[in-house]
Amino acid sequence: MHTLRSLYHLTLSTCLEGIRHKALWAIVCLAMLLTLGNLAVTLLFTWDLGKVSIEFGLSAVAFTGLLVVFFLGMKMLADDLERSRIYLLLSRPISIWQYLLGKFLGLALILLTATVILGVSAAVSMQYVLWSYPAFVPPHFSWLTYVMALFSQWLGLVMVLAVSVFCFSFASQPFVALLLTACTYLAGQNMELLRRVVLENAYAGVLSGRESLVIGLSWIFPNLSLFDKKYAAAYGLAFSGQELLLLTGYALSYSLLLLWLAAFLFKRKELA
Amino acid sequence: MSVLLEGVSKHLGARGKKKQVLHDLSLVVERGEVFGFLGPNGAGKSTTIKLLLNFIRPDSGRITVLGRRVGAEEFRDRIGYLPEFPFFYDHLTARETLLLSGRLSGVSEPTLGERIPLLLERMNLAEAANQRVKGFSKGMKQRLGVANALVHDPEVLIFDEPMSGMDPLGRHLIKTIMMELRGLGKTIFFSSHILSDIEALCDRIGVIHKGRLLYAGGLQEFLQGTHDLEARFVAAINEADHAHAA
Amino acid sequence: MSIRRVVTSGLVGLVLVGLYVASYSGLQHHRRSLPDAGESSSGIWNLSPVIIAAIAGEFKGLMADYLTLEAGARLGAKVVRTPDGKYREVKRRIDWPTIHRLYVASQYLDPSFEQTYTVAQGWLPWEGGMVREMQAILRTAAQGRPWDWKPTHLQGFNTYYFLRQPGAAGKLFLEAARIPNAPSFLPILGARLAQKGGETAAAIVLMRSMLADKTPDDPDYDDLSDRLQALQGVQQIEEASRKFQAVFARMAQSIDELLTSGMLATAPANPYKVAYCMDKAGIVYFDQPDCQK
Numbered sequence: 070m071h072t073l074r075s076l077y078h079l080t081l082s083t084c085l086e087g088i089r090h091k092a093l094w095a096i097v098c099l100a101m102l103l104t105l106g107n108l109a110v111t112l113l114f115t116w117d118l119g120k121v122s123i124e125f126g127l128s129a130v131a132f133t134g135l136l137v138v139f140f141l142g143m144k145m146l147a148d149d150l151e152r153s154r155i156y157l158l159l160s161r162p163i164s165i166w167q168y169l170l171g172k173f174l175g176l177a178l179i180l181l182t183a184t185v186i187l188g189v190s191a192a193v194s195m196q197y198v199l200w201s202y203p204a205f206v207p208p209h210f211s212w213l214t215y216v217m218a219l220f221s222q223w224l225g226l227v228m229v230l231a232v233s234v235f236c237f238s239f240a241s242q243p244f245v246a247l248l249l250t251a252c253t254y255l256a257g258q259n260m261e262l263l264r265r266v267v268l269e270n271a272y273a274g275v276l277s278g279r280e281s282l283v284i285g286l287s288w289i290f291p292n293l294s295l296f297d298k299k300y301a302a303a304y305g306l307a308f309s310g311q312e313l314l315l316l317t318g319y320a321l322s323y324s325l326l327l328l329w330l331a332a333f334l335f336k337r338k339e340l341a
Numbered sequence: 342m343s344v345l346l347e348g349v350s351k352h353l354g355a356r357g358k359k360k361q362v363l364h365d366l367s368l369v370v371e372r373g374e375v376f377g378f379l380g381p382n383g384a385g386k387s388t389t390i391k392l393l394l395n396f397i398r399p400d401s402g403r404i405t406v407l408g409r410r411v412g413a414e415e416f417r418d419r420i421g422y423l424p425e426f427p428f429f430y431d432h433l434t435a436r437e438t439l440l441l442s443g444r445l446s447g448v449s450e451p452t453l454g455e456r457i458p459l460l461l462e463r464m465n466l467a468e469a470a471n472q473r474v475k476g477f478s479k480g481m482k483q484r485l486g487v488a489n490a491l492v493h494d495p496e497v498l499i500f501d502e503p504m505s506g507m508d509p510l511g512r513h514l515i516k517t518i519m520m521e522l523r524g525l526g527k528t529i530f531f532s533s534h535i536l537s538d539i540e541a542l543c544d545r546i547g548v549i550h551k552g553r554l555l556y557a558g559g560l561q562e563f564l565q566g567t568h569d570l571e572a573r574f575v576a577a578i579n580e581a582d583h584a585h586a587a
Numbered sequence: 588m589s590i591r592r593v594v595t596s597g598l599v600g601l602v603l604v605g606l607y608v609a610s611y612s613g614l615q616h617h618r619r620s621l622p623d624a625g626e627s628s629s630g631i632w633n634l635s636p637v638i639i640a641a642i643a644g645e646f647k648g649l650m651a652d653y654l655t656l657e658a659g660a661r662l663g664a665k666v667v668r669t670p671d672g673k674y675r676e677v678k679r680r681i682d683w684p685t686i687h688r689l690y691v692a693s694q695y696l697d698p699s700f701e702q703t704y705t706v707a708q709g710w711l712p713w714e715g716g717m718v719r720e721m722q723a724i725l726r727t728a729a730q731g732r733p734w735d736w737k738p739t740h741l742q743g744f745n746t747y748y749f750l751r752q753p754g755a756a757g758k759l760f761l762e763a764a765r766i767p768n769a770p771s772f773l774p775i776l777g778a779r780l781a782q783k784g785g786e787t788a789a790a791i792v793l794m795r796s797m798l799a800d801k802t803p804d805d806p807d808y809d810d811l812s813d814r815l816q817a818l819q820g821v822q823q824i825e826e827a828s829r830k831f832q833a834v835f836a837r838m839a840q841s842i843d844e845l846l847t848s849g850m851l852a853t854a855p856a857n858p859y860k861v862a863y864c865m866d867k868a869g870i871v872y873f874d875q876p877d878c879q880k
Contacts, residue, residue, distance in 0.1 A: 073445050074444065075445050076442070078441055078444045078445060079441075079445070082441045084432060084433045085432070085433065085437070086430045086431070086433060089432035089473075090432060110652075113656060114656070114702055115654070115702060115706075116701040116702040116705050117700055117701040117702055120648075120699075120700065120701075121652055123653075124648035124649060124652070125649065126647055128645075128648065128649050131645055131646070132646075152430050153424060153426065154428045154429065154430065155799065156396065156422065156424050156428075157427075157430075157438075158393075158429070158445065159394075159396065159441070159447050160417060160420070160421075160422035161418075161442060161445035162395055162417040162418040162445070162446060162447065163445055177448070180521050201397070208734050209734075255378055255644065256462060257645065258644035258645050259640075259641045262637065262640055262641060266637055267575060270609075294645065297645045299485065299645070299648050300647075300648060300699070303648060304699050313723075329842070339353070339396075339397045339398070340391065340396040341353055341388070341391065341396070341397050
């Protein structure tokens with residue numbers, strides 16, 4: 070019971086610390102401006118205005134989410150170590166895994182808050198475009214698909230967050246952790262592309278014949294492209310609740326596995 | 342005994358560039374006593390404290406706090422720690438910081454509801470209770486650190502340079518509180534290189550230099566009849582340096 | 588702060604501003620004096636589509652939008668500023684291979700984007716002479732937009748107009764006609780072209796499959812039925828003509844000759860209430876009794 074209580078309070082305090090951070094609100098304001106800029110961008114096109122608007126809105130949410138992970142989340146983790154704030158917590162009867170999980174959950178909540186705010190902002194600008202140009206509403210457009218795409222987006226960002234916590238658990242410098250997380254993000258976004266290229270044998274180059282290596286890598290790196298549902302939302306192509314459940318399961322299991330490894334590595338870290 | 346270190350050695354540094362910072366350190370702190378740990382800068386005082394708190398692990402030796410083996414059993418609910426430079430979450434208020442610490446230590450909400458206002462009052466932080474820590478001065482942060490260490494009413498207090506950066510009023514406040522805690526039977530282990538504080542507060546002291554314990558025992562015995570702790574301390578350090586050079 | 592410090596500080600500031608203004612306006616003047624370098628043909632679109640997709644990451648849609656806009660910006664007339672501040676339209680040489688690469692790259696990232704194929708269709712086959720390349724773009728668009736009849740329809744148009752293959756064009760129109768919400772003229776047009784191009788059998792099969800999805804209550808059911816019946820009549824006559832040629836080693840001169848020779852038992856019924864006509868080349872008409880074109 071005490072374990073859960075401690076986890077709850079750690080999560081809440083992390084969330085509170087992050088939400089009160091000026092950097093978060095600067096990022097959110099920038100992104101809200103971007104989503105309003107959606108209206109200007111859409112006017113540059115003549116066809117498929119609905120798709121342009123929806124994709125731009127979701128891209129703004131994705132971009133902002135990445136900013137939050139890299140510039141707020143990682144900063145908060147780095148500050149804990151570099152400014153010795155971690156002593157405040159680890160001098161209490163909490164375990165390393167509670168600390169890491171509490172931080173992770175708190176940051177995930179911050180991401181969720183930012184995603185919801187930006188998702189609503191993007192939806193407002195999208196609704197205006199769809200209302201102004203009804204001929205260009207994608208034939209099967211659905212707000213449900215949009216919300217599911219937004220949720221998938223958040224799940225993908227949560228995975229990147231888990232990677233950042235994992236990298237922090239062993240990297241000697243916060244900048245190294247940032248670089249590793251960025252590289253993992255880029256690899257994760259292109260994992261599906263790489264798999265397709267090697268398995269279909271087009272442009273495989275040096276990877277020709279190394280399918281097992283690529284398949285192995287696709288199990289190690291997070292397959293973030295699976296969470297990119299902008300295309301589906303933009304063209305009103307529904308994806309099933311079953312797929313969403315599977316994505317949720319994949320994101321949660323991968324993230325928890327990384328956190329478990331992170332706790333193992335962090336315990337070996339010397340907080341000198 | 343409250344704190345026991347037996348044959349503790351520690352290397353620190355990157356692989357290939359490790360430096361031994363503690364050599365076979367052994368000392369005991371009895372229950373209810375105020376133990377001053379003094380030494381020059383870089384002597385190993387903070388390292389010893391971090392070993393006590395399991396922030397780092399000894400290469401060899403054994404450490405127990407209140408009979409519990411550090412690193413193997415939980416003891417942190419019964420100790421209060423004040424780091425040399427207390428850092429807090431900038432965007433939490435003083436009250437929220439103490440609430441967090443108290444909750445993590447398993448203190449009940451009603452107890453925290455009574456205790457936190459008293460602590461803040463005692464540390465002259467009552468007016469800043471709902472102010473974010475980001476706007477605190479160095480002295481306010483230090484005082485908040487003391488309150489943070491006391492919020493769960495621990496038996497053992499480990500203070501790393503508690504008077505560091507404090508103005509005379511702040512130093513007086515901390516010293517008064519430490520004497521009150523001593524009166525309550527708390528065990529206090531604190532490191533300092535301010536000798537007047539050591540003289541005023543300690544029952545027993547430990548003197549460390551370059552990772553080696555030069556002396557652990559009564560303050561009066563260390564003074565050897567003199568009243569000049571500074572001179573005695575400097576002499577002890579010089580003797581150790583000459584012995585090492587020889 | 589003393590007056591002297593304020594004045595010194597102000598003078599330093601003025602000098603710095605002056606330096607900045609002088610250097611930047613000098614640079615702008617220098618750039619204006621250079622000949623127009625024209626549009627660069629180098630850009631991200633020259634990379635392999637796979638590499639572009641890798642660079643775009645999860646922002647493939649945005650990158651596709653940008654590439655399509657970039658292509659659009661390189662088309663049409665160019666407007667330049669004259670020294671007296673007015674605007675003048677100038678003709679520009681369009682780099683068609685680059686335009687094509689831009690559209691191909693855009694489609695690789697987002698094969699479903701309507702603007703890509705629509706604008707490409709307006710330029711590539713007409714001005715750029717890139718008909719086959721445009722057909723490939725339309726095929727990709729058709730696969731990426733299974734709900735949209737227009738890419739297949741445009742393929743049919745290009746096949747008829749540029750490639751002069753009415754039979755193949757007709758088949759494409761009939762394929763487009765099967766997509767939901769396709770206009771009702773498509774199957775009729777498709778059937779006509781397919782039959783003209785010697786693809787009567789294929790047209791009949793496609794029209795039968797379309798009718799199978801409809802009921803007699805559907806508004807275009809009767810039109811499709813009539814066209815199918817007409818095509819079936821044409822097919823009977825065409826088969827009889829082939830048999831006549833095999834036996835008599837020459838083309839029959841008319842449908843009457845087919846009837847008298849016994850190759851055609853009876854003249855098939857024409858739902859359009861006019862007689863079928865067959866010209867000397869063996870082409871059968873169901874709507875032109877005198878074989879007039």
